[in-house]
Amino acid sequence: MxxxxxxxxxxxxxxxxxxxxxxxxxxxxxxxxxxxxxxxxxxxxxxxxxxxxxxxxxxxxxxxxxxxxxxxxGGDLGSSPISGLDVEQEIANRLPVTLSLIACATVITTLAGVLLGVVSAVRGGRIGRSVDVLSLVGYALPSFWFALTMVTLFAVTIRILPATGYVALGASPGGWARSLVLPVATLALPGTAVFAKQTRDAMLETLSRGYVTALRANGVSESSIVFRHALRNAAIPVVTLVGLTFIGLLSGTVFVESVFAMPGLGGLAVQATANHDIRMIQGVVVVFTLIVVAVNLLVDLAYGRLNPKVRVR
Structure with a gap:
């Protein structure tokens, strides 16, 4: 390992x-x-x-x-020739916004997708077909349309959530949560549909194997088969999808932060690119790449935990 x-x-x-x-x-x-x-x-x-x-x-x-x-x-990313801001400090100020969006969206996508996938694999029938329909809808719905619809409904019509802006967690935990609802929902919807489909397929393949039939013949409870055996063996493709989802959301934050006016790294990258601010662009690129590296390393460690064969390769 x-x-x-x-x-x-x-x-x-x-x-x-x-x-x-x-x-x-x-x-x-x-x-x-x-x-x-x-x-x-x-x-x-x-x-x-x-x-x-x-x-x-x-x-x-x-x-x-x-x-x-x-x-x-040498540990110095310089300062922006346009704004005069220190690149490292500006990234440090904006990084929590982007990480909050990505982390919350990944957690919601994973939990909702795995739950829907497991239930549809075990129950089948209408639930299984519903997951297939949900996957197609998640792929087909444009993110910008969904984001604008959410803003119109919950921020303009009902007025229970803010349409734009970000509240720091330290300033107000409740305000922080409310400011993330709409952008996180926009990011999580397509991923949840894909997650549910992939989890369902992985579970169906695992449940069709011979050792599952042997466990049932030995009187092992269905819940134990599903959660202790089948889900663990189906976890490797799911873990892969978690990593891909987290990394894919990095690009999604560029759109979401622009729509919801959130001061994250995505908006900073767009602004720096428009201004040809190469130092700021390079700083954002390096941080995004380091995040991708860290996520891939965590996925590899999770592989080793789930499959001992990986540890000796």
Whole structure:
């Protein structure tokens, strides 16, 4: 198991380097540059070239990346040339918002999806068909339509939930929970449908195996078969889906934070990209990549817990 973790960590270091380089190159290839954003609409070519020289934008792309990488390896992500804000501090301020959204949506998706999947696999019939319909609906419903419908119903018509904004957990736990209901529901709906379908399929495959028939023949209770044996053996694909769901929600937060005006990393990434703020973009990219690395490592550890064979590979 230690060899597996060590190998994953080595791969993760390479992944962070490749992703940060790709993000730097893509942003550098985008139309416009940071100097134009700072100068605004009206500027002289001389002023533009002078500012590009001051910012180091006239140097080769790889040289610019190398300077940024040296600073990053030293633990300094720099500051935004536009806002003057420290990149690390700005990310630290916004990270709890994004993590709150993703963590809550992942927990709700997992619990609701596993419950629906297990019930439909055990009961079958109409419940099983309902899960299939729910999966199709979850895939088909546009997230923006669902988000706007939720806002119209619960924030405008009934007025029981806030339409936008975020309340910090330390400021008001109740306000924090209320501010997350609509965005978390928007993120969780498609994932719950997929989770229910995948859990149902995994449970049906497990319940059809020979050892389950033997357990029933030996008089083992149905609840013990389902929760102690079948669900444990069906857990590996479910754990995989938990990791994929968490990672997939990183991109979903970009949309949700924009719709619900939440000060998270998704909105910061959009704003930084529009302003060609390469230092802020690189900081967000590195944090997102580290989150992906951490989630994948946790999934590997969960594999080792659920399947002892993985520990010795």
């Amino acid at each position: 230690l060899r597996l973790i060590a190998r994953r960590l080595v791969i993760s270091v390479v992944l962070v380097f490749v992703v940060s380089l790709a993000a730097f190159l893509l942003q550098s290839a985008a139309p416009g540059d940071l100097a134009q954003t700072i100068l605004g609409e009206h500027y002289s070519p001389e002023a533009h070239e002078q500012l590009r020289h001051q910012l180091g934008l006239d140097q080769p792309i790889l040289t610019q990346y190398w300077y940024w990488l040296q600073q990053a390896l």
